[in-house]
Amino acid sequence: MPSENGKTARTAPPEERRKQLIDATIEVIGEAGISGATLPEITRRAGLSMGLANFHFGSKDGLIRAVLISLAEEHRDMWKVQAGRSDLSPAGKIGAIIDAQFHPRICNRRKLAVWFAFFGNPMHRKFYQATATGIDDERMDVVTDLCAVIISDGDFSGVDARDVAATLEGLFDGLWLNILMYPDLFSADGAKAKVVAYLAAIFPAHFGGHQVSG
Amino acid sequence: MPSENGKTARTAPPEERRKQLIDATIEVIGEAGISGATLPEITRRAGLSMGLANFHFGSKDGLIRAVLISLAEEHRDMWKVQAGRSDLSPAGKIGAIIDAQFHPRICNRRKLAVWFAFFGNPMHRKFYQATATGIDDERMDVVTDLCAVIISDGDFSGVDARDVAATLEGLFDGLWLNILMYPDLFSADGAKAKVVAYLAAIFPAHFGGHQVSG
Amino acid sequence: MPSENGKTARTAPPEERRKQLIDATIEVIGEAGISGATLPEITRRAGLSMGLANFHFGSKDGLIRAVLISLAEEHRDMWKVQAGRSDLSPAGKIGAIIDAQFHPRICNRRKLAVWFAFFGNPMHRKFYQATATGIDDERMDVVTDLCAVIISDGDFSGVDARDVAATLEGLFDGLWLNILMYPDLFSADGAKAKVVAYLAAIFPAHFGGHQVSG
Amino acid sequence: MPSENGKTARTAPPEERRKQLIDATIEVIGEAGISGATLPEITRRAGLSMGLANFHFGSKDGLIRAVLISLAEEHRDMWKVQAGRSDLSPAGKIGAIIDAQFHPRICNRRKLAVWFAFFGNPMHRKFYQATATGIDDERMDVVTDLCAVIISDGDFSGVDARDVAATLEGLFDGLWLNILMYPDLFSADGAKAKVVAYLAAIFPAHFGGHQVSG
DNA sequence: CATGAATGAGTCTTCATTCAT
DNA sequence: AATGAATGAAGACTCATTCAT
Numbered sequence: 001m002p003s004e005n006g007k008t009a010r011t012a013p014p015e016e017r018r019k020q021l022i023d024a025t026i027e028v029i030g031e032a033g034i035s036g037a038t039l040p041e042i043t044r045r046a047g048l049s050m051g052l053a054n055f056h057f058g059s060k061d062g063l064i065r066a067v068l069i070s071l072a073e074e075h076r077d078m079w080k081v082q083a084g085r086s087d088l089s090p091a092g093k094i095g096a097i098i099d100a101q102f103h104p105r106i107c108n109r110r111k112l113a114v115w116f117a118f119f120g121n122p123m124h125r126k127f128y129q130a131t132a133t134g135i136d137d138e139r140m141d142v143v144t145d146l147c148a149v150i151i152s153d154g155d156f157s158g159v160d161a162r163d164v165a166a167t168l169e170g171l172f173d174g175l176w177l178n179i180l181m182y183p184d185l186f187s188a189d190g191a192k193a194k195v196v197a198y199l200a201a202i203f204p205a206h207f208g209g210h211q212v213s214g
Numbered sequence: 215m216p217s218e219n220g221k222t223a224r225t226a227p228p229e230e231r232r233k234q235l236i237d238a239t240i241e242v243i244g245e246a247g248i249s250g251a252t253l254p255e256i257t258r259r260a261g262l263s264m265g266l267a268n269f270h271f272g273s274k275d276g277l278i279r280a281v282l283i284s285l286a287e288e289h290r291d292m293w294k295v296q297a298g299r300s301d302l303s304p305a306g307k308i309g310a311i312i313d314a315q316f317h318p319r320i321c322n323r324r325k326l327a328v329w330f331a332f333f334g335n336p337m338h339r340k341f342y343q344a345t346a347t348g349i350d351d352e353r354m355d356v357v358t359d360l361c362a363v364i365i366s367d368g369d370f371s372g373v374d375a376r377d378v379a380a381t382l383e384g385l386f387d388g389l390w391l392n393i394l395m396y397p398d399l400f401s402a403d404g405a406k407a408k409v410v411a412y413l414a415a416i417f418p419a420h421f422g423g424h425q426v427s428g
Numbered sequence: 429m430p431s432e433n434g435k436t437a438r439t440a441p442p443e444e445r446r447k448q449l450i451d452a453t454i455e456v457i458g459e460a461g462i463s464g465a466t467l468p469e470i471t472r473r474a475g476l477s478m479g480l481a482n483f484h485f486g487s488k489d490g491l492i493r494a495v496l497i498s499l500a501e502e503h504r505d506m507w508k509v510q511a512g513r514s515d516l517s518p519a520g521k522i523g524a525i526i527d528a529q530f531h532p533r534i535c536n537r538r539k540l541a542v543w544f545a546f547f548g549n550p551m552h553r554k555f556y557q558a559t560a561t562g563i564d565d566e567r568m569d570v571v572t573d574l575c576a577v578i579i580s581d582g583d584f585s586g587v588d589a590r591d592v593a594a595t596l597e598g599l600f601d602g603l604w605l606n607i608l609m610y611p612d613l614f615s616a617d618g619a620k621a622k623v624v625a626y627l628a629a630i631f632p633a634h635f636g637g638h639q640v641s642g
Numbered sequence: 643m644p645s646e647n648g649k650t651a652r653t654a655p656p657e658e659r660r661k662q663l664i665d666a667t668i669e670v671i672g673e674a675g676i677s678g679a680t681l682p683e684i685t686r687r688a689g690l691s692m693g694l695a696n697f698h699f700g701s702k703d704g705l706i707r708a709v710l711i712s713l714a715e716e717h718r719d720m721w722k723v724q725a726g727r728s729d730l731s732p733a734g735k736i737g738a739i740i741d742a743q744f745h746p747r748i749c750n751r752r753k754l755a756v757w758f759a760f761f762g763n764p765m766h767r768k769f770y771q772a773t774a775t776g777i778d779d780e781r782m783d784v785v786t787d788l789c790a791v792i793i794s795d796g797d798f799s800g801v802d803a804r805d806v807a808a809t810l811e812g813l814f815d816g817l818w819l820n821i822l823m824y825p826d827l828f829s830a831d832g833a834k835a836k837v838v839a840y841l842a843a844i845f846p847a848h849f850g851g852h853q854v855s856g
Numbered sequence: 857c858a859t860g861a862a863t864g865a866g867t868c869t870t871c872a873t874t875c876a877t
Numbered sequence: 878a879a880t881g882a883a884t885g886a887a888g889a890c891t892c893a894t895t896c897a898t
Contacts, residue, residue, distance in 0.1 A: 010861085010862075010896080010897075011860085011861050011862070011896085011897060011898080012861080013861095014861085017861085017862095030336075031336060032336060032337075033334065033335035033336050033337060033338075034249065034334075034335075035248065035249040035335065036336075036337070038887080038888060038889085039888070039889065039890085040887085040888075040889095048862085048863095049862065049863045049864070050863090050864085050889085050890090051862070051863060051864070051890085051891080051892085052861080052862060052863075054889080054890060054891080055860095055861075055862075056861090059889080059890075060888090060889065060890085113336060116330070116333050116334040117334045117335065118334070119330050119333075119334055119391060119394075119395065120247065120248070120330045120331045120332070120333055120334020120335060121247035121248075121249065121331065121334060122244070122245060122246060122247050122250075122327060123246075123247060123250075124247075125394075125395065128395070129395065133396075136396075163407075163408060163411065166392075166399070166400070166404075166408065167385070167408045167411070167412060169388070169392060170384075170385055170388035170389040170391075170392055170400075170405070170408065171381070171384055171385060171388055172388065173387070173388035173391045173392060174383070174384035174385055174386065174387035174388025174389065174390075174391070175384040175388065176388075177333060177384075177387045177388070177391070178380070178383060178384055178387060180333075180339075181333065181339065181342070181343065182343075182347075182350075185380070186380065186384075190380075191384070193377075194377060194380065194381045194384065197377065197381070198381060198412060198415070201412070201415035201416050202415050225878050225879075226878080228878085231878085231879095252870080252871065252872085253871070253872065253873090254870085254871075254872095262879085262880095263879060263880045263881065264871095264872085264873090264880090264881080265873090265874085265875090265879070265880060265881070266878080266879060266880080268872080268873065268874085269878075269879075270878095273872080273873080274871090274872060274873090439857050439858075440857080442857085445857085445858095458764075459764060460764060460765075461762065461763035461764050461765060461766075462677065462762075462763070463676065463677040463763065464764075464765075466891080466892060466893085467892070467893060467894090468891085468892070468893095476858085476859095477858060477859045477860065478859085478860080478892095478893085478894090479858070479859060479860070479894090479895085479896090480857080480858060480859080481893095482893080482894065482895085483857075483858075484857095487893080487894080488892090488893060488894085541764060544758070544761050544762040545762045545763065546762070547758050547761075547762055547819060547822075547823065548675065548676070548758045548759045548760070548761055548762015548763060549675035549676075549677065549759065549762060550672075550673060550674060550675050550678075550755060551674075551675060551678070552675075553822075553823065556823070557823065557824075561824075564824075591835075591836060591839065594820070594827070594828065594832075594836065595813070595836045595839070595840065597816070597820060598812075598813055598816035598817040598819075598820055598828075598833070598836065599809070599812055599813060599816055600816065601815070601816035601819045601820060602811070602812035602813055602814065602815035602816025602817065602818075602819070603812040603816065604816075605761060605812075605815045605816065605819070606808070606811060606812055606815060608761075608767075609761065609767065609770070609771065610775075610778075613808070614808065614812075618808075619812070621805075622805060622808065622809045622812065625805065625809070626809065626840060626843070629840070629843035629844050630843050652875080652876075652882085652883070653875085653876060653877080653881085653882050653883070654882080654883095655882095656881095656882085659882085659883095680866080680867060680868085681867070681868065681869090682866085682867075682868095690883080690884095691883065691884045691885070692868085692869090692884090692885085693869085693870085693871085693883070693884060693885070693886095694882080694883060694884075696868085696869065696870080697881095697882075697883075698882090701868080701869075702867090702868065702869085
């Protein structure tokens with residue numbers, strides 16, 4: 001039975017509370033950074049008591065980790081769906097992965113701020129490496145394979161699939177950062193266009209001239 | 215009079231003390247992040263008293279700002295020298311700017327960590343924008359102009375100079391991040407090669423096939 | 429109905445639960461002291477929920493009091509049985525009381541630790557005085573009377589029964605403490621021997637030379 | 643220059659502040675036990691800020707340890723002076739050590755409460771063992787040697803010096819505890835008398851009949 | 857009888873900053 | 878220019894207790 005007063009129920013299943021706290025944490029990190037993401041502020045935002053965060057996550061660190069895991073999984077789910085679409089050509093799949101990378105659910109200021117909060121702190125960077133490296137590696141492998149198919153199909157003797165995939169990873173991250181830092185100069189759509197332009201220069205027959213994705 | 219015990223002199227010119235403290239701060243931010251860069255730790259590392267940091271920089275914030283300014287100026291000096299070399303062609307200048315971007319004095323783990331510490335925190339991000347945006351803008355303008363010259367020289371009717379410059383900015387940042395995050399997969403030299411490869415795909419006549427800079 | 433999973437039954441008679449919780453508390457106090465005897469730890473050890481402790485004892489304080497009462501009664505039962513044995517001489521009864529004092533069920537590290545946990549805290553000391561003083565007084569009275577009989581029987585004109593009883597109380601406690609603090613130097617058997625040696629010096633005819641108890 | 647208003651100076655040599663805090667801690671432990679000895683309460687009592695305790699002792703634990711060390715050294719100094727007096731016979735020295743043990747500066751309710759606070763907590767007990775065991779051992783050795791001299795002088799073939807010393811240690815601690823627990827029944831003077839009575843029973847020629855010390 | 861979610865008070869600790877010397 | 882004692886605010890965490898189920 002839902003609570004009748006519109007407030008959150010006084011008692012709720014753990015998963016609901018966890019999500020509530022994770023969302024509040026993302027909000028706060030986005031606005032105030034990891035150092036500004038204090039338990040008092042997070043729980044105030046979530047409308048819950050401070051003790052509850054420790055009850056559900058063991059410690060503040062546990063909560064922060066849960067945030068990273070939640071974000072990483074959301075991100076992975078996003079591009080993995082695209083990479084698995086059997087209706088797409090290799091170039092189409094790469095295009096779909098690019099779309100996922102800059103999809104509003106992933107690439108918005110609040111979440112970008114959280115990603116770079118993790119990147120910007122050595123301790124969290126280590127945790128990111130321990131947690132999400134596999135996901136990044138996997139995506140790079142997938143893109144590498146797709147590029148290899150394109151290369152073997154056409155005549156791109158001088159191009160190394162791994163180098164292209166690595167350059168794409170760099171572009172993804174760098175454009176994310178510039179969207180975060182200079183929202184007036186960089187937009188998600190502009191970023192997509194730039195990545196596609198890069199690919200069009202490398203693989204003109206596959207990405208040149210026509211719009212790849214929607 | 216020099217101190218008789220081998221420690222730093224009890225009295226020293228302000229500039230020397232400032233540099234000492236800025237260097238210690240860079241070290242600490244690199245190892246522990248901005249949140250770990252506490253005055254006790256910084257001054258311990260510098261071998262100076264805590265009061266002195268406030269004396270010379272007014273506040274901790276002042277010290278952090280001084281670090282950013284110091285880094286930004288070092289970076290700007292680096293690429294501006296290259297951009298000003300009259301002995302280089304436009305493509306050569308761009309190549310030299312790339313070299314500057316990944317020069318060991320700029321692109322080492324400690325300093326990259328500091329850059330991304332600034333990027334990762336909303337408050338410091340704002341300060342970065344207020345302080346260093348001009349520098350980034352200027353570099354992007356310089357690169358845009360150089361690209362425009364290349365474009366007007368050759369026949370690259372479909373290429374927009376500003377887009378190329380923006381893509382380069384993205385690549386710079388993204389490759390920096392990947393060097394920081396995945397040092398085993400990304401190196402400064404590899405990054406340079408990838409940027410040049412991108413330019414070679416866009417401007418084959420100017421960057422293709424031969425080494426641009428040294 | 430017995431629980432089907434091997435865990436404790438979901439419903440059990442209060443006395444059983446109380447004993448479970450008291451035992452767990454003794455264990456924890458023995459290992460971590462009263463300050464380390466937190467409800468989370470006690471109930472974890474007992475395999476029960478935290479709410480249950482409050483349900484059965486009203487509050488944590490109630491549980492702690494129950495522990496003291498349980499221990500005090502166990503102790504009193506022990507020596508009272510000995511003091512009541514009609515088959516023993518006065519000296520034999522005193523010997524039996526000494527045996528009870530250092531009996532393994534009473535004088536083991538875990539329980540000694542609990543006793544001194546109570547002695548070491550003013551609040552619990554007060555509660556001890558309110559609860560168990562009567563028991564200590566009674567034992568001292570019993571021993572005083574026994575000594576008085578011995579004195580009146582023999583020729584110990586200079587000896588005060590009450591002083592001997594008080595000295596014995598001191599020896600009991602002090603030897604307990606030393607057994608707890610220096611288990612390598614002090615043992616229960618050694619302690620008994622020392623107490624008997626003291627009595628042998630005071631009442632040579634009654635405790636000298638032969639083993640008093642078994 | 644001393645402060646003119648009777649309050650403590652706003653800045654003082656570390657030793658003075660340390661003593662201030664140690665004294666306040668002893669007071670508070672005496673009244674509220676170790677668990678009640680919170681930093682807020684201790685510093686309130688000392689009239690100093692909470693941060694200062696950590697500044698001077700590193701942590702609360704550091705302060706507690708300093709308290710134990712301070713007490714142990716005071717105690718040791720006390721009896722060592724007596725044990726070293728060349729004007730006393732062996733029995734006189736033992737008597738003087740007994741006097742030291744129950745001297746008002748050592749054996750008062752406040753300090754006894756602190757000792758038993760340490761004895762009553764496993765963690766602090768361990769620290770006591772690591773810190774003060776040597777002192778206790780040394781005193782027991784000294785007393786053992788003194789007893790051995792007495793034994794070899796007279797005719798006490800059945801008496802073991804070490805046993806007597808151990809019994810004395812037990813008596814010391816047990817009488818301390820009873821003075822703390824039952825101040826109406828046990829006094830320092832009464833305790834001294836009981837110890838001497840014990841020795842008089844063991845070594846009648848040396849402790850019997852006359853007052854040993856003052 | 858029993859659980860576990862939830863709270864709020866309280867503790868230790870760290871830190872930026874100030875100030876007297 | 879430089880130190881180090883001192884403060885007060887703020888944060889993470891723990892815990893006894895309550896309450897709905």
